[in-house]
Amino acid sequence: MSLERATDLLACPVCQGRLALYGKVICCTEGHSYDVAKQGYVNLLGASEPGNADTSEMLDARARVHAAGVFNQVTEAIATSCGGRQRVLEAGAGTGHYLASALGTDPQALGVAIDVSKASAKHCVRTDERIAAIVADVWQPLPLRDRSLDAVLAVFAPRNLPEFARVLHSDGRFIAVTPRSGHLVGLRDAYGLLDIPSAKATQLAAAAAEFFDLIDTRVIKYRVPVDEQLATDLIAMGPNAFHQQPKQVTASVISIDVTVQSFRPIRD
Numbered sequence: 001m002s003l004e005r006a007t008d009l010l011a012c013p014v015c016q017g018r019l020a021l022y023g024k025v026i027c028c029t030e031g032h033s034y035d036v037a038k039q040g041y042v043n044l045l046g047a048s049e050p051g052n053a054d055t056s057e058m059l060d061a062r063a064r065v066h067a068a069g070v071f072n073q074v075t076e077a078i079a080t081s082c083g084g085r086q087r088v089l090e091a092g093a094g095t096g097h098y099l100a101s102a103l104g105t106d107p108q109a110l111g112v113a114i115d116v117s118k119a120s121a122k123h124c125v126r127t128d129e130r131i132a133a134i135v136a137d138v139w140q141p142l143p144l145r146d147r148s149l150d151a152v153l154a155v156f157a158p159r160n161l162p163e164f165a166r167v168l169h170s171d172g173r174f175i176a177v178t179p180r181s182g183h184l185v186g187l188r189d190a191y192g193l194l195d196i197p198s199a200k201a202t203q204l205a206a207a208a209a210e211f212f213d214l215i216d217t218r219v220i221k222y223r224v225p226v227d228e229q230l231a232t233d234l235i236a237m238g239p240n241a242f243h244q245q246p247k248q249v250t251a252s253v254i255s256i257d258v259t260v261q262s263f264r265p266i267r268d
């Protein structure tokens with residue numbers, strides 16, 4: 001199982017020591033131990049799940065949107081930026097869709113999916129057998145060893161920049177996808193969905209400059225027709241699912257409009 005292969009990369013969330021897998025338990029030398037769930041993921045959160053964790057209904061909606069190919073060009077851009085790197089973390093992994101694609105066809109590649117949602121961890125282990133799924137909070141110190149990874153992805157997800165820099169090796173890449181103001185604009189206007197703050201990519205580049213050199217920026221912009229079911233899923237897969245959902249959704253053509261940025265860690 002992938003968790004076994006990933007254990008070498010992990011650090012104990014309590015004492016930051018190395019972890020080892022013994023049967024169905026992961027332990028450090030200080031005696032902190034974590035049970036592996038029957039689905040094959042490990043919960044290192046040490047707290048109860050917060051209210052903004054994706055639910056299984058949101059993840060199922062997101063999986064149907066990905067299966068329909070709505071985000072295909074974004075998926076391809078992420079995989080290209082990842083460039084065949086073998087040990088890849090996705091922070092706020094959701095279904096693990098982008099992580100699986102970034103691993104390409106290499107059977108030796110290893111994905112680590114971190115998400116604060118247990119439903120996400122269960123989903124990720126099913127998405128690709130090369131993915132090890134860990135329940136953890138991206139805003140806490142990551143349960144990963146220094147310089148243990150070749151790439152970190154954050155796709156529409158929270159970004160802990162100092163921690164991402166710490167876990168990447170010197171020639172690693174941090175790949176961030178942020179929405180632009182035109183993203184899903186038709187749906188947002190028609191159904192009053194939550195607004196996207198403007199200039200997210202510019203803000204990220206400024207915040208990241210302390211830890212990373214920005215080496216590539218690509219805008220991915222296209223329009224896709226979606227039927228009623230897909231439009232409903234696009235609304236249900238995001239934070240709007242926590243608010244009131246529209247009763248009647250119609251087919252339309254939607255805009256995908258995102259920035260894919262690639263960063264390399266600055267080393268002293």
Ligand SMILES: C[S@@+](CC[C@H](N)C(=O)[O-])C[C@H]1O[C@@H](n2cnc3c(N)ncnc32)[C@H](O)[C@@H]1O
Pocket residue numbers: 052053054062091092093094095096097098114115116117120136137138139154155156157158238
């Ligand atoms: C908008 S979804 C994006 C999922 C996936 N990257 C994708 O694009 O399909 C954001 C994800 O981040 C997770 N998340 C939110 N806050 C988090 C945190 N503090 N730590 C880890 N995951 C978090 C949510 O549970 C959710 O799965």
Ligand SMILES: [Zn+2]
Pocket residue numbers: 012013014015016017028029030031032
């Ligand atoms: Zn420990």
